Every structure is written in C-alpha cells, then in structure tokens.
Amino acid sequence: MPERVQDFQGQSYHKLRRACRHRGTLFKDPLFPAAPQSLFYQREPPAGLTWKRPRELCKDPRLFVDGLSTRDLHQGSLGNCWMVAATSCLASEPTLWKKWIRSLCPGT
Secondary structure, X not given: OOOOOOOEOOEOHHHHHHHHHHHOOOOOOOOOOOOHHHOOXXXXXXXXXXXXXXXXXXXXXXOOOOOOOHHHOOOOOOOOHHHHHHHHHHHOXXXXXXXXXXXXXXXX
C-alpha cells in the first residue's frame, strides 16, 4: 500500500487549492516566490527576467499538442534535471500524466 502523502512545511495541496478557489485567487507560494532568487541561486539571473503564468504567454496554453512522449521533455538552461526526470516518468504512463495534470489544472 502506498505511503500517505506528507505535506511540505505545512503546505497541504488540497487545503491551499480549496482556499484559492474560495477566494478566487491564484496560488502564490511563499516558500518558492516568483523571484529570480528562486531559480538562480548560484549565478546572476539574466537581465529582464520576468515571471509569467501560462495564460500571460498565450490565450490557450497547452503542455503538449498531438500526444505526449518522454522525448518531449528537455532540461534547459536552469538545470532542472530532477523535475525533467520525474515528469518523464509520468509521461511514460498517460493515465498517470492525465491524473497529475488534472490535479494541478482542474478543468483540463
């Protein structure tokens, strides 16, 4: 039987989600603020870096179009290999991927 999910530093996903929906606001993580320091802790961030939510980039944001493959995911310049590895594992099982995305983005 799987272990029970542990909250990270008192942050319960379900409670946070419920509170944001109740207030009609988007979540802002105080433990991982939308600031350059959250991404660039060993070097200076590039000039002009701006944090944006997907809907600020385009009208109909999508993670993948025309299917999903583990080869669709790349590390990029931030060096986020752990996130890419975890996401690749989810991408190898479409049912798990859909369940995860739906938990993050209700209505998808």
